[in-house]
Amino acid sequence: MATMSLAAASPLASTPRGLSVSAPRTAFPGLRIGGASLTRFSGLAAGAGAPLLPAGRGDAAVVRMAKREQELEEIRAMPTEKIEEEVVDLKGELFMLRLKRSARQEFKSSEFGRMRKRIARMLTVKREREIEQGINKRLSRKLDRKWKQSIVVRPPPSLRENKEE
Template sequence: MATMSLAAASPLTSAPRGVAVSTSGTAFCGLRAGGASAARFSGLAAAPPASGRGEAAVVRMAKREQELEEIRAMETEKLEEEVVDLKGELFLLRLKRSARQEFKSSEFGRMRKRIARLLTVRREREIEQGINKRMSRKLDRKWKLGIVVRPPPSLREKKED
């Protein structure tokens, strides 16, 4: 009866063909520099990106650019209203999560990123006007105090029905 130790099955002692096992005491298993060439691993030489992922990344980038153009086209007052509305929606989403109601978890990241984009464009406009960072914080504080609390758009639609 033959017994097999755990060491025999570890990746440090048995490696796939073409992969060198490091003997210097580290756990790094890399490709051999001298023996293995790109011709042996034909897929490694010049592999184009996978059609599904590469094209999707291009489409996402186009959407993001389109969204930024829309944000930059907004007036500053409209931009600030949008920030307030999105923060209200984010608050409602947090309430749903705490009440263990159904919600899309991806909405958190989407809303936070949208808010960040809006605030970035707002700061870009302040920089164009020559407002420094310290003055910007003072203006931001005044703006936050002046916000009139109102229900977010999703609740306004429900009240109208």
């Protein structure tokens, strides 16, 4: 059984000279945990073969990883021009989200991370294709700069749908 004791946090209280305290210390200087083994508590075991997540959470991580792999397969199946168009659209959507946030309108804050990650995945696939073609980093930056200058500004898909209605 885990035992907990409050120790004096003041520097005046000290242990006798030959005694050493072997209990691990916590971030709070007045609390010491003695005789507690992390393996006794479910989900905190760090031994070999033990799950790092509490029971029931591992399934969700596997599902998220499968979705990510599926999304990467979809992105890799797209032609480069389609990827570039999608990146422009997603950046426009990201801009619209920033406007909503600044105007204090309702928005999903999780969309920021989702869009940024999707943009990053697309740009990563685009760079992988450049590496396959033998385009070095310096030339890639030049091509990227030219591509950014050639972008025609257009409303993001969410605004296009609103105008059609």
